[in-house]
Amino acid sequence: MGNVRVGMVGYKFMGKAHSNAYRALPMFFPQAKAKPVMKAICGRNAEALEQARSQFGWEDAVTDWRELIARDDIDLIDINAPSDAHKEIAIEAAKAGKHLFCEKPLALSLADSREMLAAAEEAGVKHMVGFSYRFAPAVKLAKKLIEEGRIGRIYHFRATFLQDWIMDPEFPLVWRLQKEIAGSGSHGDLGAHLIDMARYLAGEIKDVVGVSETFIKERPIPQTMTGLSAKGDKDGPKGEVTVDDATLFLARFENGALGSFEATRFAAGHRSTNAFEINGSLGSIKFDFERMNELQVYFTSDAEDVQGFRRVLATDAPHAYMDAWWPAGHPIGYEHTFTHEMLELMEAIAEDRQPVPNFYDGVKCQEVLEAVERSVEERRWVSLAELQ
Incomplete structure (x- = not known):
């Protein structure tokens, strides 16, 4: 089993849901071909971020997403910050060769979502969009x-x-x-x-x-x-x-x-x-x-x-x-759909294929x-x- 080292931008509603999924996945799906490793969480409020880091189980916390992307010990960037932040973070992460998970809607506009897909495809990284209800x-x-x-x-x-x-x-x-x-x-x-x-x-x-x-x-x-x-x-x-x-x-x-x-x-x-x-x-x-x-x-x-x-x-x-x-x-319950979603992402990375749904589905939406x-x-x- 390989490891996928995760850096996550966002620590509130979806940040908690994603963190729970990363923690549950190896316990309930030990046969998964890749295991998420919760390396670092990112947010702007240092005090609230540290509380989330400790509560959710992340190794480290940073307040600058650019610092997160630049780290050599990160393979995947998980973006669950507000929608206006999705495009810039995703494009820069793709340029840095990081795999991408981004919550929906993919971007503020169709044009922005197409730019995100193009950047991911050009970089050759894996990309997934968060339509968790598919996984019930x-x-x-x-x-x-x-x-x-x-x-x-x-x-x-x-x-x-x-x-x-x-x-x-x-x-x-x-x-x-x-x-x-x-x-x-x-x-x-x-x-x-x-x-x-x-x-x-x-x-x-x-x-x-x-x-x-x-x-x-x-x-x-x-x-x-x-x-x-x-x-x-x-x-x-x-x-x-x-x-x-x-x-x-x-x-x-x-x-x-x-x-x-x-x-x-x-x-x-x-x-x-x-x-x-x-x-x-x-x-x-x-x-x-x-x-459900x-x-x-x-x-x-x-x-x-x-x-x-x-x-x-x-x-x-x-x-x-x-x-x-x-x-x-x-x-x-609700939280289990996220675990199934992250299972698809981990398996896709391990199998060298695009997960589904991915940024293409985000653009079509x-x-x-x-x-x-x-x-x-x-x-x-x-x-x-x-x-x-």
């Missing part, structure tokens, strides 16, 4: 059923990602609500996952038409923020919200299927409902990440007196990854994101061919 065993089962033709020709793909964490008008103006840092709001944060899932399961998207809205135009300037939480003075100064609160769009796939997508942070009662349904000529599939160990499956070939959706519990060894975890029937944004602005259907 129930989603892998959905992929298997589709590839085997068991639900037939796909007619519909409908997906929703619903949250409610910023519904309070006094919730502070965190970085995810600022376009210059985040790129977009619910569209790029939540919708990106739906788009990637659609491409993964149903195929490439041909054209789109969308609508979006920002319900709360101004919010208090934050005094502190960590992950998805923040504190601010409701009577203090306010700043402009420059991203969408909700974006919905329709799509036509290249294979003739139709799609509907809804991403919002204003769906009261939905903490994080990430769900899709696929209807085919021979059956249907339903998935909701809030019940289950896949709802319907086959038209079932006898009429027992037709209906069946609940498949994807926790037994025949399902993807499950032989590494717990006895049959014991569920896994960004194409759809920008096509929807153009559609919203120009109030018309937009073909992805226009962005080529």
Whole structure:
């Protein structure tokens, strides 16, 4: 087993998720062809960074990502800092010959994401983008059923990602609500996952038409923020919200299927409902990440007196990854998808191949994101061919 020495930029929500995955991987997947070694973590706040280093289990901490990239004892740069930092760090890391893992969305714009892909390809390094929901065993089962033709020709793909964490008008103006840092709001944060899932399961998207809205135009300037939480003075100064609160769009796939997508942070009662349904000529599939160990499956070939959706519990060894975890029937959670994701990355590096999903998938997702944004602005259907 070889070692992959990791340097990570970012130490909050995703930094904790990635750190946990690196630590869990060798324990539960000892057969992996490469082992991550947590060499150094990077962030701007030295005090908070040291706390994260100690808590997460990293050997070292640095406050300058350029110093991290320049180190000879680093093979892989993991980027989970805010979106506006992705491009510069990734390009410089690629030039230094480092493998790359970058959280989604890949960049602030399609042009930037294409530059990142070109830099990685020119440098000949491995590159991966963080679409972790692909790695739920129930989603892998959905992929298997589709590839085997068991639900037939796909007619519909409908997906929703619903949250409610910023519904309070006094919730502070965190970085995810600022376009210059985040790129977009619910569209790029939540919708990106739906788009990637659609491409993964149903195929490439041909054209789109969308609508979006920002319900709360101004919010208090934050005094502190960590992950998805923040504190601010409701009577203090306010700043402009420059991203969408909700974006919905329709799509036509290249294979003739139709799609509907809804991403919002204003769906009261939905903490994080990430769900899709696929209807085919021979059956249907339903998935909701809030019940991530289950896949709802319907086959038209079932006898009429027992037709209906069946609940498949994807926790037994025949399902993807499950032989590494717990006895049959014991569920896994959100954090496990990151471990599976990092397993793919380690295996790809060891096997000298590109992991999947990679920066190419990040670019394809960004194409759809920008096509929807153009559609919203120009109030018309937009073909992805226009962005080529």
